[in-house]
Amino acid sequence: MADQPSTARALNRKELTRAILEQGRAQLAAVGPGELSLRAVARDLGMASSAVYRYFPSRDHLITALLIECYDESGAAVEAADDGVPKQRYRKRWLAMSGALRAWAKQNFFEYALLYGSPVPGYAAPQDTIGPAQRVPFRLLGLMADVEAAGITMAPHQSRLSRAARSSFAPIGEIVPGIGDERMVGALTAWATLLGAITLELFGHLEQGVLDHDAHFSAMMDRIADDLGLP
Amino acid sequence: MADQPSTARALNRKELTRAILEQGRAQLAAVGPGELSLRAVARDLGMASSAVYRYFPSRDHLITALLIECYDESGAAVEAADDGVPKQRYRKRWLAMSGALRAWAKQNFFEYALLYGSPVPGYAAPQDTIGPAQRVPFRLLGLMADVEAAGITMAPHQSRLSRAARSSFAPIGEIVPGIGDERMVGALTAWATLLGAITLELFGHLEQGVLDHDAHFSAMMDRIADDLGLP
């Protein structure tokens, strides 16, 4: 992987792999995962369907590759949004990131469904995907760490955190240190709300009740920002 | 639909329709939507695949029927949980309802995926489904109306609701009246959080970070209850 392809064949292989992935992405954007047809990809590329199997040993492997690509793309969108806001404007950073993820999801409906919708048939996402998948939540946690480092306190909550809940996110605390338990729960709740809000909107569950999706999303994200104590 | 089946044939038709639905449900629980095979259902019932089309004109119609069944089932579970708690124990009612939906989702993974995961291929859920689909959110809104009627106030929020956001859920306000704008946004946010939390957990997005899913879910729901000002 590290060395560049020297031979013409290896170069051609990289190129074709990329072309298949690209065509697969186009297919995905058009018909959604589950309907993604390996044969159709091969057809559009003018090659035999069996030839595709030289590059991706199965349909699931293709989907996994697309999964990684989409995680990276949405993660990059969120990171770019975060980077576009001054570091101290914490609330604005949250609003920018959440808005960016929603915008990406709306522009890439099926891709969002692939990432955060029902998991495909029986296959468990392999280890390769967890890295890219964590880009978005890690950025959110980074914001929390920044807020915490700035000494900004949260409004106290009525209910106490159980010991089990506290120790539950120890793995996260090791990777992104410096976040208090209360704020950690707040951040994870915010993440759930964000994904839930986008999912409800995109998958049509708000169709009967909410008229202005933009305003509604903004209102919810503002509320979350209040809850997180973001100034 | 209202009159009972008089003829033997009509009775047989009702029975067979039910059997197909039941077998489809079994299939669904085993392999998930998208993999639900009409031929397999027919095989298990010992009938020709073409015969099933006398009862369900297409695979999507079968899925729609299952969709309604599952919405009703989950809605009934949430309602039962709500009814099991004294009306004035508002916080407990919220925790019971959210816990019940999560429990149902965990026990009916693919069914939950069918309801709240990626929408199936190209088909838009027909009008028949929206009624059953609204049972859960309506129950949550009912709780909010009860709280509001009891004169319980919410902790004031920092950010103001935009005019667009306020008027956005006018359709809901007509069906479930007596809920203030602030609490309405809070309730819809709570709904998003609930669905997001269950989705993240069930679809494996918490696998790398959270150890104790029960405790984590409880902590988030407690937090939401605080936010909603539930005593």
Place this chain on the structure above:
DNA sequence: GAAAAGCAAGAGCACTGCTCTCGTTTCTGG
């Protein structure tokens, strides 16, 4: 009792993921 409607079954179409084989091309080691 005859006509009409509902029904089950089978064949068939077009499609899918995937495997295997068969020539061909390209790379590599002596």
Place this chain on the structure above:
DNA sequence: CCAGAAACGAGAGCAGTGCTCTTGCTTTTC
């Protein structure tokens, strides 16, 4: 430089899918 090995593209084929159409049979209805 050239033979063996590895990679490759194409095609046929298998088992499966949703769905349609035709063919007989049964039940209902007039």
